[in-house]
Amino acid sequence: MTAPTAPRTVFRRPSTLDQLNALSRGTAMEPLGIVFTEIGADYLRATMPVDARTHQPYGLLHGGASVLLAETLGSSAGMMSVGEGQGCVGIEINANHLRGVREGTVTGTARPLHVGARTQVWEIRIEDEAGRLVCISRLTLAVIER
Numbered sequence: 459m460t461a462p463t464a465p466r467t468v469f470r471r472p473s474t475l476d477q478l479n480a481l482s483r484g485t486a487m488e489p490l491g492i493v494f495t496e497i498g499a500d501y502l503r504a505t506m507p508v509d510a511r512t513h514q515p516y517g518l519l520h521g522g523a524s525v526l527l528a529e530t531l532g533s534s535a536g537m538m539s540v541g542e543g544q545g546c547v548g549i550e551i552n553a554n555h556l557r558g559v560r561e562g563t564v565t566g567t568a569r570p571l572h573v574g575a576r577t578q579v580w581e582i583r584i585e586d587e588a589g590r591l592v593c594i595s596r597l598t599l600a601v602i603e604r
Contacts, residue, residue: 467499468570469538478502478534487530490523494534495565502535503567508559519559524584524593528553531568532580532597539573546578546599553595562587568597576601 478494490511496503504527506512512523529551536546564584572579577600584593 468573469497469499469535470541471538473497473538481534482530486526490526492527492530501567501569502531502538503565504531505563505565508562508564517560519564519592521553521555521593524555524564525551525553525595527564527566527584528568528582528593528595529597531566531582532595533599535568535570535580536578536597536599536601539570539578540601543604545602545604547602548597549577549600550598551595553593555593557586557590557592559586559592564592571596574601 475494475497482488482492491507492504494502494504506523506527508519512520514520529548533546533548540546564586566582566584568580568582570578571581577598580597580599582595582597583591584595586592
């Protein structure tokens with residue numbers, strides 16, 4: 459009988475939710491109410507309220523707020539996936555807005571599509587409280603020396 463092994467993780471520099479949320483203080487994430495809620499072996503999750511802070515003029519979740527949530531998740535996950543002395547910078551993001559949301563909370567989940575030595579590609583799914591897909595985003599990061 460073999461001993462159980464720990465699940466493999468994509469994250470080389472694991473962080474805690476408390477650490478990630480502390481890094482958000484005084485940044486664009488704080489006024490939008492973005493809160494990191496879960497770290498898995500291959501994903502990072504956060505929530506964002508849908509209210510006056512994140513609405514566009516017609517009362518729907520602003521696409522830019524969704525993109526800010528997506529880039530926050532992908533960039534944070536990317537930073538957790540590089541080695542000491544390295545960092546990540548975004549070089550491209552796209553987003554398809556698939557469903558309007560007027561209130562409640564959306565949840566974003568970032569998962570890696572590619573974690574390489576020079577680039578990373580992350581898929582970020584943003585869902586409403588019923589689990590319906592609101593926005594799908596793909597973020598490409600460059601891995602840099604710090």
